[in-house]
Amino acid sequence: MENTGKEVIRPNAVLLQSEDLYKYILETSVYPRxxxxxxxxxxxxxxxxxxxxxxxxxxxxxMAMLLKLVNAKKTIExxxxxxxxxxxxxxxxxxxxxxxxxxxxxxxxxxxxxxxQKAGVEHKINFIESQALPILDQLLENKENEGSFDFAxxxxxxxxxxxxxxxxxxxxxxxxxxxxxxxxWGGTVVWPEESVPKPKRPxxxxxxxxxxxxxxxxxxxxxxxxxxxxxxxxxxxx
Numbered sequence: 001m002e003n004t005g006k007e008v009i010r011p012n013a014v015l016l017q018s019e020d021l022y023k024y025i026l027e028t029s030v031y032p033r034x035x036x037x038x039x040x041x042x043x044x045x046x047x048x049x050x051x052x053x054x055x056x057x058x059x060x061x062x063m064a065m066l067l068k069l070v071n072a073k074k075t076i077e078x079x080x081x082x083x084x085x086x087x088x089x090x091x092x093x094x095x096x097x098x099x100x101x102x103x104x105x106x107x108x109x110x111x112x113x114x115x116x117q118k119a120g121v122e123h124k125i126n127f128i129e130s131q132a133l134p135i136l137d138q139l140l141e142n143k144e145n146e147g148s149f150d151f152a153x154x155x156x157x158x159x160x161x162x163x164x165x166x167x168x169x170x171x172x173x174x175x176x177x178x179x180x181x182x183x184x185w186g187g188t189v190v191w192p193e194e195s196v197p198k199p200k201r202p203x204x205x206x207x208x209x210x211x212x213x214x215x216x217x218x219x220x221x222x223x224x225x226x227x228x229x230x231x232x233x234x235x236x237x238x
Contacts (some may be wrong), residue, residue, distance in 0.1 A: 030057045035091055037119040038084065041112045045082040048111065048172050055085040055155065055181070059228040063153065065232070066177055072150040073097040076171065078132045078164055079156030081179075082106075083112035089153070090121035099125050100139070102132045103156075132156055136167040147173045155181035158203040161210045169219055169236060176236050178220075183211060184230025 006009045068103035106129040139145045186205040220234040
């Protein structure tokens with residue numbers, strides 16, 4: 001799929017309300033270093049009606065740095081969409097690295113699959129079309145999987161974030177990194193509830209509760225970075 005229209009620059013939903021400032025960050029720091037396959041995948045996704053689901057390139061650049069800092073080799077991804085963050089991970093980890101990628105919709109994944117194949121990294125990916133919780137539970141049935149993952153990225157149904165967290169805390173090793181996307185929920189976490197559009201209210205409440213629970217979790221170091229729609233970065237410490 002070719003994007004023939006003008007590229008849309010979406011300002012950071014929470015912090016960078018200036019489109020010009022966000023464009024400056026992209027053009028001076030992100031785009032010059034973005035691997036060609038990632039740009040191709042962004043272009044392939046641009047005309048999708050849910051294109052805003054995709055991981056933003058500035059967030060992706062930060063994720064790639066974290067993957068390198070922990071020397072990630074075995075990772076897990078909950079929520080794939082067309083695969084920007086998945087391809088980013090596959091390009092970053094070693095050639096013998098492995099990614100367990102879980103999503104309920106293979107059709108979306110197949111939009112980015114040709115780019116993944118062209119980049120020569122499909123062999124690193126085990127894509128599973130399923131709800132995530134049953135797959136995470138299956139992984140935990142094998143004791144060898146406990147504490148074996150270096151890195152996890154979660155961008156799926158927000159109501160289950162804490163359920164994912166409890167399982168990922170067992171699957172990820174001590175010192176491993178888990179990232180949760182959309183943890184500022186368009187900035188609505190600080191809005192009066194009556195100001196929040198009704199469709200956004202349930203997941204806004206789930207996000208607020210999740211952030212509060214994470215702040216009280218002694219098993220992790222945390223940082224809520226205002227990239228994209230807010231990413232909660234967790235490092236397992238015990």
